[in-house]
Amino acid sequence: MEKLLHNQVAFVTGAGSGIGRAVAIKLAQNGGKIALVDLHKENVEEVKKQIEEIGSEALVLEANVSQPTEVKNCYQKTIDQWGRLDVVFANAGINGEVTPIEDMEPKDWDLTKFILTERNRFYNRDGVPPVPVIKEKRTGSRTSLGERENRPC
Numbered sequence: 101m102e103k104l105l106h107n108q109v110a111f112v113t114g115a116g117s118g119i120g121r122a123v124a125i126k127l128a129q130n131g132g133k134i135a136l137v138d139l140h141k142e143n144v145e146e147v148k149k150q151i152e153e154i155g156s157e158a159l160v161l162e163a164n165v166s167q168p169t170e171v172k173n174c175y176q177k178t179i180d181q182w183g184r185l186d187v188v189f190a191n192a193g194i195n196g197e198v199t200p201i202e203d204m205e206p207k208d209w210d211l212t213k214f215i216l217t218e219r220n221r222f223y224n225r226d227g228v229p230p231v232p233v234i235k236e237k238r239t240g241s242r243t244s245l246g247e248r249e250n251r252p253c
C-alpha cells in the first residue's frame with residue numbers, strides 16, 4: 101500500500117532533538133523526504149542516518165531560524181534537491197530558562213520570546229518561500245508549534 105506521504109517533501113526545523121526529531125522520523129516512516137534544519141548540523145546527522153535506514157531520504161541543513169535569510173536559503177536548497185515542498189513543521193525554538201518564575205531574568209524571557217515570535221512571523225507571512233510554494237500547489241500544510249492550528253494552504 102502506498103504510504104501517506106509518498107514522494108512528498110517535509111521541512112522540519114529543530115529536527116535534531118525532542119519533538120522535531122520525533123516528527124521528522126514519523127514523517128519519514130510515512131514515506132516523506134525530510135529537510136532536517138537545525139542550529140548545528142551535527143544535531144541532525146544521526147537523524148539523517150535513521151531516516152535512510154527507514155528507506156527514505158533526508159537533507160541536512162544548518163540554520164538559525166530567527167534569521168530569515170538563513171531559512172530562505174534552506175527552503176531554496178530543499179526545492180533544488182527535490183523540486184517541491186509539501187509540509188512545513190516550524191518547531192525549532194528554545195524552552196527557555198527552567199527556573200522558578202521569581203528567579204527568571206527579563207533577558208531570559210526576551211530571548212525565548214524573540215526566537216518564537218520571529219519564527220512564527222517568518223513561517224506564516226505571504227511572500228516568504230513556503231507559503232507561495234505550497235499555495236501554488238493548493239495542497240500541503242504548515243504548522244508552527246505554539247500556534248493553535250495547523251494551517252492548510
Ligand SMILES: NC(=O)c1ccc[n+]([C@@H]2O[C@H](COP(=O)([O-])OP(=O)(O)OC[C@H]3O[C@@H](n4cnc5c(N)ncnc54)[C@H](O)[C@@H]3O)[C@@H](O)[C@H]2O)c1
Nearest residue numbers: 114116117118119120138139163164165191192193194195
Ligand atoms: N518540550 C516541551 O514541553 C515544550 C512545551 C511547549 C513548547 N515547546 C516548544 O516545542 C519546540 C521543541 O521543543 P523540544 O522540547 O523538542 O526542544 P529541544 O530543545 O529538545 O529541541 C529543539 C531543537 O531546536 C534547535 N534549535 C533551537 N534554537 C534554534 C534556532 N534558533 N534555529 C534552529 N534550530 C534551533 C535545537 O538545536 C534543538 O535541536 C520548542 O520550540 C519549544 O519551545 C516545547
